[in-house]
Every structure is written in C-alpha cells, then in structure tokens.
C-alpha cells in the first residue's frame with residue numbers, strides 16, 4: 388500500500404487548479420444509465436472512486452471511454468445485477484439503484500457494507516423508491532427490486548440526521564421516468580444534488596425547485612443523451628484553503644466554486660485567514676495568528692461534514708480552544724487518535740471534540756482510515772516538525788485527484804512511496 392512521506396515546514400505558495408467534483412460525478416455517471424443514448428461528461432476527476440463507477444457501468448453493459456477528464460458512455464444494459472465484489476469498493480455505487488429500476492424495471496444491487504465514518508443506512512433510499520411503486524426486498528445481502536409500476540407521489544426524505552444526499556439522487560432519478568408527478572419534500576440541497584438535477588434536465592427531465600428542499604418532478608417516458616460539464620469540487624478547494632491557512636501560505640485556487648463554499652470561507656475569515664474572491668477563483672493567505680473557532684456540521688448550506696476533519700487538523704495549531712460538533716455522522720472522528728499521535732491536544736466527547744491548540748505538531752507515522760481523515764493527516768504533516776508518514780493513502784486517492792503532485796507544485800515536501808505489494 389502506498390504511503391506519503393511529508394516533511395513539514397514549507398508554506399504552500401502558488402496556484403492549484405481545482406478538479407471536478409467527485410460527489411457530483413458519481414451520481415451523474417449513474418444517471419447516464421437512464422438513457423440508451425450517448426452521454427458525454429466533462430471535467431470528470433481521475434479518482435479511484437470514478438474508476439470503480441466506470442467498472443460498474445461496464446459490468447452492466449456500457450461502452451465507456453475515459454480520456455483527459457471526459458467520459459463518453461453509452462449504456463446498453465445487458466445486466467441489472469451489481470455484485471458485492473464491485474459494490475463493496477465504494478458506498479456511492481448504491482446510486483445506480485434508482486436509474487436501474489427506472490430503466491429496466493428491476494435491479495439487484497449488493498448492500499454497501501460497513502464504513503468507518505459510521506452507520507450508513509439506506510432506509511430512506513428504499514422507502515422512497517417503494518413509495519414510487521418499486522417492489523423491494525433485501526435478499527442475501529442484496530437490494531432486490533422487481534416488478535411494480537413507478538408512479539409519482541409525495542415523498543419525504545428527511546431522516547434523523549437531516550436529508551439524504553444520495554437518497555435524494557436515487558429517488559429523483561427514478562422519478563424522472565415515473566408516471567405522473569413526484570414531489571420530494573426534505574430533499575438534500577447540496578450543490579452536487581443540484582448539479583445532478585441540472586444534468587437530468589439536460590437529458591430532457593422536467594424538474595423544478597432545483598436547489599431547494601422541495602423538488603417537483605414531472606415524469607417522462609424517455610430521457611435522451613446529453614453533453615455536460617461537472618461543477619468543481621468544493622471540498623477539494625476547502626482542503627487546499629485550509630492548507631494555505633495552516634502553513635501561512637498564499638494559494639490561488641483556480642476555478643474554486645466560491646458560491647458553494649460560503650460557510651467554510653466565513654469560518655476561515657473568522658480564524659484570521661484572508662480570503663479574496665477573484666474572477667477566476669479564490670486567493671487564500673494568512674500572515675497573522677490563526678484563531679481558535681467553533682463549528683457544527685449540518686446539511687448544506689451549513690458547515691459540511693466533509694470538511695470537519697480538515698478543520699480539526701487546523702485547530703490543533705490554532706491559538707486557544709476550538710470546539711467541533713459533528714451532527715451528520717456522529718462517529719466521524721477516526722482522525723482524532725492519529726492527530727494525537729502527532730502531539731495534538733484533543734478531548735473527544737460523544738459527537739464533539741475540544742481541541743487545545745499547541746505551538747507545533749511533531750511528525751510520526753500515522754494511518755489514514757477514510758478519505759477526509761487522510762486529508763486531515765496530510766495537512767497536519769505539512770506543519771509538523773520532522774517527517775510524517777501517512778500510510779494507506781489509497782483512501783485519499785479515492786477523492787483527491789493527484790493531491791501529492793498538486794501539493795508538491797506549491798512548495799510542499801511530499802513524496803509518494805509506492806508499495807511493492
């Protein structure tokens with residue numbers, strides 16, 4: 388397994404070009420299953436999660452061509468079963484369920500297994516699709532949908548922890564080809580859900596209320612092929628912004644999706660970071676002290692759970708006591724014990740942590756446990772004394788396109804050590 392060896396101390400200075408959004412690209416690729424016509428998707432980031440999704444589409448019968456960020460895909464579905472071996476590699480593969488049911492009237496998708504960031508139920512996906520008329524059972528660890536005519540209705544997708552992002556995606560995709568009108572109440576409003584809705588509209592779907600908690604979808608019989616460019620990744624941009632803040636750097640984040648980053652940018656400003664919005668992106672720099680802060684994760688437009696770990700890393704060197712409350716995935720704190728290995732002073736209490744900033748972290752070997760936790764460890768390594776080794780970086784390769792090359796280009800001392808196994 389590859390690892391990163393990072394020597395801390397250098398400020399990040401220069402330009403980083405932000406890639407296409409992983410969490411938009413995955414459901415948009417799944418949505419191409421809704422039509423037999425060709426779809427051309429631009430700005431698709433080269434990530435292992437994207438490669439898994441393309442493998443799944445190929446397994447189902449698609450012709451796929453992926454080159455220089457553009458995917459050309461034509462879905463002639465010859466198979467409606469996605470087996471465990473493919474699905475277990477990535478939880479987001481569940482978002483093929485809605486389109487498969489809508490296009491084929493049947494689907495068998497293995498239940499995604501456990502996840503270190505916490506329990507990841509899909510009850511809202513299933514009840515939403517059942518309300519549309521799909522007959523769904525769980526058989527031998529698979530979600531099996533067979534028979535049932537999809538008909539529009541009113542569906543509420545609000546769960547105990549807020550709305551569900553991929554659940555909204557699944558139900559919205561199925562509703563596009565259902566008979567009549569579907570109203571989704573409590574829809575997730577994340578920019579990635581909005582991006583998927585816009586892609587569906589470009590395929591001919593009739594959706595109103597896009598970007599709000601109430602989506603109204605007039606079902607139609609057929610969707611057609613489309614050419615579409617994915618939004619840029621607000622979480623990648625946020626991660627680099629935190630990198631500039633932590634290292635006292637000065638980064639220009641080209642094509643950062645500024646409008647999708649309000650809560651993160653506000654918090655960075657409160658911490659003493661300078662944010663300048665420019666025509667082609669965002670400039671992030673810091674010269675003064677880094678102040679402690681309080682954050683609480685919530686659904687968009689609130690503070691994103693996908694930026695929580697990176698802000699924890701930042702708090703370890705901020706002046707004073709920071710408080711971080713995680714409301715979406717209450718156990719998403721795997722990075723805390725690893726940050727402590729670098730000397731961080733952190734108390735973990737249920738779904739919140741108190742972090743007492745210290746002058747300097749000290750390098751050590753640490754273990755990445757999930758995507759955003761690994762990003763936090765890389766950020767911490769950039770400011771730690773001596774050398775930090777981040778093991779199991781395949782987690783970070785799932786969601787950050789060439790992060791080591793991008794960091795190296797702006798002054799970080801980071802090296803990927805390839806594993807021989």
Ligand code: EPU
Pocket residue numbers: 409410411413479506507508509510511512513546547548549550551552553554575579692693715716758759786
């Ligand atoms: N939930 C339920 N029932 C469901 C579905 C979700 O109770 O049927 C709960 C979850 O347990 C969680 C909350 O609802 O407490 C929100 O989960 P959600 O369904 O919104 O998460 P997701 O759609 O599976 C996406 C992103 C995650 C991101 C979350 C929250 C993709 C591919 N994944 O997951 O991204 O953290 O929304 O914003 O879009 C990441 O990129 O690192 C990542 C984990």
